[in-house]
Amino acid sequence: MPATIRDVARVAGVGLGTVSRVINNSPQVSDPTRRRVLEAIEALDFHPSPIARRLSLGKTLTIAAIAPFFTRPATVERLRGVELTIAGTEYDLIVFSVESPERRDATLREVTRSQRVDGALVISLPPRDGELETLQASPVPVVLIDVNNPEMEGFSRVVVNDFEGGRRATQHLLALGHRRVGYISDPFDEPFLYTASRMRFQGYQQALQEAGIEPAEVWHQHGEHGRYEAERLAIALLSLQNAPTAIFAASDTQAIGVMEAARKMGLNVPKDLSVVGYDDIELAEYMGLTTVRQPLFESGAEGVRLLLQAIADRSAPPRTVRLQTEVIPRRTTAQPRDGDAP
Amino acid sequence: MPATIRDVARVAGVGLGTVSRVINNSPQVSDPTRRRVLEAIEALDFHPSPIARRLSLGKTLTIAAIAPFFTRPATVERLRGVELTIAGTEYDLIVFSVESPERRDATLREVTRSQRVDGALVISLPPRDGELETLQASPVPVVLIDVNNPEMEGFSRVVVNDFEGGRRATQHLLALGHRRVGYISDPFDEPFLYTASRMRFQGYQQALQEAGIEPAEVWHQHGEHGRYEAERLAIALLSLQNAPTAIFAASDTQAIGVMEAARKMGLNVPKDLSVVGYDDIELAEYMGLTTVRQPLFESGAEGVRLLLQAIADRSAPPRTVRLQTEVIPRRTTAQPRDGDAP
DNA sequence: CTGTTAGCGCCTTCAA
DNA sequence: TTGAAGGCGCTAACAG
Numbered sequence: 001m002p003a004t005i006r007d008v009a010r011v012a013g014v015g016l017g018t019v020s021r022v023i024n025n026s027p028q029v030s031d032p033t034r035r036r037v038l039e040a041i042e043a044l045d046f047h048p049s050p051i052a053r054r055l056s057l058g059k060t061l062t063i064a065a066i067a068p069f070f071t072r073p074a075t076v077e078r079l080r081g082v083e084l085t086i087a088g089t090e091y092d093l094i095v096f097s098v099e100s101p102e103r104r105d106a107t108l109r110e111v112t113r114s115q116r117v118d119g120a121l122v123i124s125l126p127p128r129d130g131e132l133e134t135l136q137a138s139p140v141p142v143v144l145i146d147v148n149n150p151e152m153e154g155f156s157r158v159v160v161n162d163f164e165g166g167r168r169a170t171q172h173l174l175a176l177g178h179r180r181v182g183y184i185s186d187p188f189d190e191p192f193l194y195t196a197s198r199m200r201f202q203g204y205q206q207a208l209q210e211a212g213i214e215p216a217e218v219w220h221q222h223g224e225h226g227r228y229e230a231e232r233l234a235i236a237l238l239s240l241q242n243a244p245t246a247i248f249a250a251s252d253t254q255a256i257g258v259m260e261a262a263r264k265m266g267l268n269v270p271k272d273l274s275v276v277g278y279d280d281i282e283l284a285e286y287m288g289l290t291t292v293r294q295p296l297f298e299s300g301a302e303g304v305r306l307l308l309q310a311i312a313d314r315s316a317p318p319r320t321v322r323l324q325t326e327v328i329p330r331r332t333t334a335q336p337r338d339g340d341a342p
Numbered sequence: 343m344p345a346t347i348r349d350v351a352r353v354a355g356v357g358l359g360t361v362s363r364v365i366n367n368s369p370q371v372s373d374p375t376r377r378r379v380l381e382a383i384e385a386l387d388f389h390p391s392p393i394a395r396r397l398s399l400g401k402t403l404t405i406a407a408i409a410p411f412f413t414r415p416a417t418v419e420r421l422r423g424v425e426l427t428i429a430g431t432e433y434d435l436i437v438f439s440v441e442s443p444e445r446r447d448a449t450l451r452e453v454t455r456s457q458r459v460d461g462a463l464v465i466s467l468p469p470r471d472g473e474l475e476t477l478q479a480s481p482v483p484v485v486l487i488d489v490n491n492p493e494m495e496g497f498s499r500v501v502v503n504d505f506e507g508g509r510r511a512t513q514h515l516l517a518l519g520h521r522r523v524g525y526i527s528d529p530f531d532e533p534f535l536y537t538a539s540r541m542r543f544q545g546y547q548q549a550l551q552e553a554g555i556e557p558a559e560v561w562h563q564h565g566e567h568g569r570y571e572a573e574r575l576a577i578a579l580l581s582l583q584n585a586p587t588a589i590f591a592a593s594d595t596q597a598i599g600v601m602e603a604a605r606k607m608g609l610n611v612p613k614d615l616s617v618v619g620y621d622d623i624e625l626a627e628y629m630g631l632t633t634v635r636q637p638l639f640e641s642g643a644e645g646v647r648l649l650l651q652a653i654a655d656r657s658a659p660p661r662t663v664r665l666q667t668e669v670i671p672r673r674t675t676a677q678p679r680d681g682d683a684p
Numbered sequence: 685c686t687g688t689t690a691g692c693g694c695c696t697t698c699a700a
Numbered sequence: 701t702t703g704a705a706g707g708c709g710c711t712a713a714c715a716g
Contacts, residue, residue, distance in 0.1 A: 394693030
């Protein structure tokens, strides 16, 4: 049986309130008394029960992270930022990996109930119909990481400047001399979806227009997220007459599909085709993929900070932290083989 | 303020003991009473406080997973198995990502203290000096996943049959006609380290000997785990006169280093060099890497089951679950270019 | 400064 | 079958 605060009090010959004060570093304990208590604690190898503490404090000292753990490698890096940041606090982190819509709803509802956790981090999960209400009604603070939908203003969020990211990626290609640049992404016409693809697209358009190029509609291909679908889309794109000499993919995973398409079509990357991804997942470095890096680890860390603040001050207005992107040039981008003069 | 059991009792017009019985599905409640209580619960949107429940029960209803989250991609897949299996139970999962030796020790000690969690899963962390004692003295049950050291017998564990895995990988190469097969791994001469590499090596040796081949000492190169070190080792190996025509690497990460070495040396894989990895991380599929798959997800799931059993019955003897491996042939292995006749 | 007391919300006897 | 009471270990308010 582990020692309790009462045992310590008895051994130290003090009341148990005093022991509590010592544990919580209350200044109002005399030095000699404190020493006696400390000795007793040491002697008994006493550690306060976190659960009793929580019940008494009326706090769970726990925060939840809800994320699609494994569908996107980037999420893991975000979680790492979350975990390491939380490790320095008195909070525990409990994680929920949501992979199915049912679990997603259930988890969200359970977590946003009070008594369960003191706050929740929702990572890379664009809200679906009805969830917005769940979140807004949540008695526990929620911070969104990598959820960039306009509907989500009003929540504290950590987002990346996707418009700027798309613009920078495209500018990188333009600077190399490309004039026909394709864009492959998830679809973005549904109201409640991941809007990153759309923002990146707008940045892409903007960059082209700034360079005096009117983006052709066929240059934009979209389909379900994933390597194979992206491969299919790239083949379509590259089969056009006057096909793009460069493709910007809305994620590294999709960029990999693009490269696979090039391989199958006998196109050399980067000589025949330049490819830029987005995310800078670990795989990207190995493959030498030029990509747009977003501060993944930092996004998790920042999310924790926002959440802790929100917990400390419930009435504080929501804040948005917007992180910047950076193009990482590697081996998949180069000048186009043929000049592309008008 | 969320409703408490007392509110429910008042609304239902019963004593609060009865409400508790209903919550816990005690059979000794009459149907009409149960119905009234259920209605009150519904009306008040009552959810029992997990914390109060834990304090009263004297259980934390929480289990900890300690793992080097991100240094090995395989770990993430194991965690996924852990998370999904736990999700079906009343337990919470709290995770600790240990990346430094200090945190490692601190976490282990904290977690193995009672009051903190009901059980702990230690994943892919070979014990270091002194930790064995910490673990053995642990009042909370501990299950080891992917910790195959002989010193760890006595603990419940989920391990993979690494000897057999090494043997199968090598047999695959032998069946293709290779006679000179190299092996690249972490070092395995320290007493307290990850023994998987050694077991795989023994399987490798066994397979060669069964084929009437005496493995040359120089065929085995070892160094710190990682892609770049493996690349260095592979270059050394391939620079030998009478260099191996195939290399078996103790992990996919290292196999990638080997392939990078081949690329730099102008060797075609698999025509000039066959490569086999180990783990079947996601990257392996993309790269077409022939590898030895171990049931990662399943190892996590199985670990949870073992732990839950151990929690339910503290006096049960430790059990070892040994999972099997499987060679996944892909595009990095083929017949050697030149016959290798004696 | 320090001891005592009253909860925190729930579970579990013990009686009735 | 049900109500009431005691206790889980700790914190905080109140006396002294």
